[in-house]
Amino acid sequence: MIFNKIKADKRNLYIILLFLLLIITIFFAIISGNSGLSPYTVLKVIIYKTTGISFSDISPRDMAIVWNMRMPRVLMAILAGTALATAGALYQGCFRNPLVEPFILGASSGASFGAALAIVFPALFLPIHISAFIFALLAVIAAYMLSRHKGEINSVGLVLSGVIIGSVFSALVSIMKYLSEDTQLREITFWMMGGLYHASWSDIYVNAVIIVICFILSWILSWKLNLISIGDEEAKSLGINPDKYKTIFIITATLMTAVCVSTVGIIAWVGLMMPHAARLLTGPDNRYVIPLASLGGAVYLLICDTIARTLTMGEIPIGIITSIIGAPFLIWILRAKSGRLFL
């Protein structure tokens, strides 16, 4: 019993450490950039904006750079990392498959189609991110309805219908690309590679509300996710209705994924990788996996985005960075640590 306590404390310690790391990364991300602001200036702007204490020597230019350009990106990276990592953990638990990622049910293809549609036909008056959000949701709902049979959700069927819906939307994206002009094609391609450069304060508000609510709900229900992840019948015998909770988890994960994809485009790897990294630290108990994965996702995306905007004079799409750093990590996990992650 004492041993149990120590272990729990260690896991809480990981959460605290990762939270501190996030704070450090945030500060580091805000001060890095090409305009050569000193950390002191950045600190002054943040203090002024959050507490209202004014300093006489902040120039409007510095204020704009810190508060209107860097701050939204930093916050968006944190939100997107949290959303993708949490959604990944939820989907992996629901599907009882550690290799599932948040886009498994077609959210990414749906969002891409929505974005392409808005780019190619601007006359539809739909802003890109709203169109992307709608189609991401539509894709997942379609996959979900296809696999629902007599009120029961078959996990294999759900993955399969996700693949089908995903490929249909990919084909539709290709049609859009085919119909588009050169500049539009370029825009579609860039959108699909993902990036946080669009992030504005109004995006942050919408994302923050949805993602924070969904994250808290996931964390509250994380023990039930443990039960779902060991199988339908066993979950039932332990007093959980698996279909009800699977539906709740899928809706939660999909909302988070859709709102985040519609703002930042498709960012691969975070949702697959972070739950694994969290499991390596604490084991598969989702009460710890969910907070650790989302903190890890936030730190990881923040670092990747900072690299993306500072490595060269221009901007590198963040999807490239997350994949280049993420792929070797996942290969390492699969080869060296697979025994601790799955059978």
Add this chain to the structure above:
Amino acid sequence: MLVVKNLNFYYGKHHTLKNISLNIDSASLWALMGPNGGGKTTFFKCIMGFLKADSGSITVCDKDYKNITTKEIAKLISYVPQEHKPPFPFTVREIVLMGRSPYMNGVFGLKKEDYNAADEAMEKIGILDIAEKPVTSLSGGQRQLTLIARAIAQDTPVMILDEPTSALDFNNQINIWKILKEISSKGKLVIACSHDPNHILWFTDNTFAIKNGEIAAFGTTCNIITEDLLKEIYGSKYHIANVENKNIICPVI
């Protein structure tokens, strides 16, 4: 404790359970025997609430299944599945703790009593020393013991086991039966189905048999298991011999 009245279940057009009625009122170790495909697992699944019967009633500890929630069933019956293959390497302690889920309330739910109940269950079964090991690294016998510990932690009046010894070596099989006997001696109704009539004969107090979706026998094990019943259930001839004051069933080859 367990009353079933006129239970019918159809898989599509196949009439799997035919008008089954039984009344188990003693808290002891019961065996369910019967040939493959005879309806044993379907019967268990109806009792567990995994499947909804087409007609008939089930009552456990005076609670009717008509208006019962999954959570309420989980407080009445614990279930040990045949085999457990978790995709994630939960530790033994985490798996046993899951048995406390029906009693959880609030945000994170698990209280100190729950941790203590899980540790007690593991101690009773003798697996406290492997509490921190991931179940994916255990042997089949240890995994079965983990699931039985989970059922004990669930603290229900009824415990159901689906072929608990099917994947185990000879010594582990005997161990599991001894443990089940001990659990039932403390006032719990334990129902285990088994394909080995010898085990049933040696360890259980009572037996019922299901064949072709109907009750083929019901009563005290030593009275029920006869050469005639074995022929009726399994089709071929068996001989019951007495070795060192123990009855033993051997096939007539």
